[in-house]
Amino acid sequence: MKPVWLKPLIFIISLAPLAWYAWGVQTASLGANPIEAVTRGLGTWALNFLLITLLMTPLRNYAGWAWAIDLRRMLGLFAFFYASLHLATYLWFDQFFDWPAIAKDILKRPFITVGMVAFALLVPLATTSNAMAIRKLGGRRWQQLHRSVYAIGALAVLHYAWMVKADIRKPLIYAAILATLLGMRILWRVRKRSRGRAKPHHQIVPGTMQK
Amino acid sequence: MRIFHASDIVPSDITPRTLYERRREFLRLSTGIVLAGVLPAAQAKLGPGKASALSTTESPTPLQAVTSYNNFYEFGTEKEDPAQNAHTLRVRPWTVSIEGLVKKSKMLDIEDILKLVPLEERIYRLRCVEGWSMVIPWLGFPVASLLKQVEPLGSAKYVEFITAVQPETMPGVSRGVLDWPYNEGLRLDEAMHPLSIIAVGLYGDVLPNQNGAPLRLVVPWKYGFKSGKSIVKIRFTDRQPNTSWMKAAPQEYGFYSNVNPEVDHPRWSQATERRIGEFRKRKTLPFNGYAAQVGHLYSGMDLRKYF
Numbered sequence: 001m002k003p004v005w006l007k008p009l010i011f012i013i014s015l016a017p018l019a020w021y022a023w024g025v026q027t028a029s030l031g032a033n034p035i036e037a038v039t040r041g042l043g044t045w046a047l048n049f050l051l052i053t054l055l056m057t058p059l060r061n062y063a064g065w066a067w068a069i070d071l072r073r074m075l076g077l078f079a080f081f082y083a084s085l086h087l088a089t090y091l092w093f094d095q096f097f098d099w100p101a102i103a104k105d106i107l108k109r110p111f112i113t114v115g116m117v118a119f120a121l122l123v124p125l126a127t128t129s130n131a132m133a134i135r136k137l138g139g140r141r142w143q144q145l146h147r148s149v150y151a152i153g154a155l156a157v158l159h160y161a162w163m164v165k166a167d168i169r170k171p172l173i174y175a176a177i178l179a180t181l182l183g184m185r186i187l188w189r190v191r192k193r194s195r196g197r198a199k200p201h202h203q204i205v206p207g208t209m210q211k
Numbered sequence: 212m213r214i215f216h217a218s219d220i221v222p223s224d225i226t227p228r229t230l231y232e233r234r235r236e237f238l239r240l241s242t243g244i245v246l247a248g249v250l251p252a253a254q255a256k257l258g259p260g261k262a263s264a265l266s267t268t269e270s271p272t273p274l275q276a277v278t279s280y281n282n283f284y285e286f287g288t289e290k291e292d293p294a295q296n297a298h299t300l301r302v303r304p305w306t307v308s309i310e311g312l313v314k315k316s317k318m319l320d321i322e323d324i325l326k327l328v329p330l331e332e333r334i335y336r337l338r339c340v341e342g343w344s345m346v347i348p349w350l351g352f353p354v355a356s357l358l359k360q361v362e363p364l365g366s367a368k369y370v371e372f373i374t375a376v377q378p379e380t381m382p383g384v385s386r387g388v389l390d391w392p393y394n395e396g397l398r399l400d401e402a403m404h405p406l407s408i409i410a411v412g413l414y415g416d417v418l419p420n421q422n423g424a425p426l427r428l429v430v431p432w433k434y435g436f437k438s439g440k441s442i443v444k445i446r447f448t449d450r451q452p453n454t455s456w457m458k459a460a461p462q463e464y465g466f467y468s469n470v471n472p473e474v475d476h477p478r479w480s481q482a483t484e485r486r487i488g489e490f491r492k493r494k495t496l497p498f499n500g501y502a503a504q505v506g507h508l509y510s511g512m513d514l515r516k517y518f
Contacts, residue, residue: 031279031280031290031291032275032276032279032280032290032487032488033280033290033343033485033487035485035490036343036485093490094492096491096492105480108475108480109478109479109480110478111478111479162478163478165288165341166284166288166388166389166459166460167284167288167386167388169386
């Protein structure tokens with residue numbers, strides 16, 4: 001049973017990374033290159049929230065925590081929130097809104113291209129993260145649209161890996177977590193399908209089954 | 212080959228008497244500190260070093276930033292790793308072997324290297340290939356003064372700089388992020404250029420471990436990774452060295468790696484840079500602003516091909 005305070009509590013905790021960076025800028029405690037620290041930190045948290053969001057479905061399926069699904073939308077919107085801030089730091093502190101340079105950058109730098117595509121794909125998901133959109137689109141189409149989050153996860157990890165100079169250990173850890181989260185979905189589907197097939201079999205020769 | 216004679220020392224090179232007497236003050240002070248068990252004797256103040264016409268007048272990046280934001284992968288790949296981990300680096304005893312295509316190779320002790328020539332303060336811009344820059348007041352001497360300790364053969368065309376590997380003090384060398392020992396190289400004329408220095412200190416003091424103690428290369432018109440830290444071997448060769456970064460990603464890091472806003476890194480632009488401590492980005496200058504001094508070294512070369 002989900003306690004009523006869980007969602008507000010997660011909401012407040014989800015704002016902590018933003019508070020951390022705001023505090024860091026205020027107190028000049030983010031090291032020698034605070035702009036880089038903020039830009040990268042917000043990007044990392046966008047990815048963190050994306051993976052946390054992707055953890056909710058396996059939590060319901062495997063652990064039986066039904067309330068995890070109630071948190072999924074909010075966590076997904078936090079992923080979008082941090083991704084928007086991450087993009088804003090790039091547009092402002094890195095490019096100073098030099099639009100021709102930004103356009104060139106997006107076309108020329110694969111890691112920027114991939115990051116932009118991932119963000120562009122996040123926008124329709126964020127704008128349809130409400131009951132009205134589900135009603136308008138219909139549950140099935142809405143679900144199909146929101147499956148693009150798997151591709152977004154892969155693009156976000158790739159965006160990270162292509163930015164790194166030589167040490168890709170951290171992007172690889174993110175890739176492994178993403179693969180695990182997606183693998184758990186595949187496993188769940190396979191199990192569900194085989195259970196569905198097992199049923200008629202069970203009815204035909206009940207005596208051979210253990211249970 | 213030019214050898215420095217006693218007659219080369221002009222009166223202005225000699226430490227003024229007042230400063231000379233203050234040396235004792237430093238010694239006394241440092242002795243006190245040693246007795247207190249805080250610092251080893253080798254950490255007595257080195258500087259200030261004589262001023263150089265090759266220094267920039269731009270204001271130096273604060274010491275705190277220079278010593279806390281470093282790329283020294285032997286101590287970890289995060290910027291703050293070297294400052295956290297490099298205190299373990301053993302900087303004494305330290306010898307530098309000068310070998311390869313020379314008449315007679317030589318092994319020099321760091322204490323003798325420090326006494327080779329008077330130390331100079333060189334305030335240089337440093338541009339990292341990652342797109343940030345600093346201004347650092349180095350304390351050092353021309354690479355040429357060190358290379359002149361041996362007689363290179365006529366066939367020597369390049370100089371390779373090989374840096375220390377201390378597995379027990381360097382957590383990073385157990386991972387194959389780069390090919391250890393880290394090695395970098397220069398063409399002989401680049402190494403002999405008056406702007407190329409061996410730094411043994413910064414901000415008038417002994418070089419902090421995270422900045423490449425006890426001695427490192429500084430080549431201000433090239434991206435920072437060309438300037439190897441904690442050097443133990445210098446080798447004259449006839450072939451262009453295959454450096455650690457060239458081995459890691461040949462399409463991204465060339466042998467020359469001169470700072471060039473026109474030639475982008477394949478994955479990011481090199482047109483601008485963020486000077487540490489500044490908000491707006493600056494335009495990156497060809498050869499990091501040293502084009503007038505070093506441009507002639509590359510005349511007739513296609514800098515896109517020889518990036």
